[in-house]
Amino acid sequence: MNSVPESMRAALSAALRRFPSLELTIRQLIATDQNFRDMCDELAEAEAALSRVDQLPLHICAIRKAEWGDLVERLAREILAALQEKQTIARSHIIPPSPR
Template sequence: MDEDTNAAVRRFPDRSRAISDRAARDEGFREMCADLATAEAELRKWSTSTVPRREQRIAEYNVLVDELAREIETTLDASVVPFPKR
């Protein structure tokens, strides 16, 4: 797994297999994982910053990280194929 996909695995460790499988076949999903990794890196950067707009940027990146995580989770949930009822 690459670092981008690892960002999703860190967020959803119990779904690492599903993340890996989906990333192997879905470029859009890989891009979501890359966006999450980038947003998390920016959040870490801003968390150590001392510039005046620090708090605003932290809040923005927290929202972005949460939204991307929800989007990844929704995509993974849509990948689950339920067993037919008997």
């Protein structure tokens, strides 16, 4: 991750933690797609907020934990959909070898 600008590291790390097997696609999209990068930034921020929720007063802790947890899962689904779409598009551009 040393070649990744500091501003993108949290976003990249968040996506890679969720989808390590899709690292190449994640790196391509982080570098080229602002919408994807924004989703990953939001995921990193939501995960950070979720990790701090236990510091909140008890009467709102459970509510915030559920809210942040739901947001993390929704963002993860959106990121996965974008990754799958990118892979589908990439596969559709592969020209099969000619039969012999």
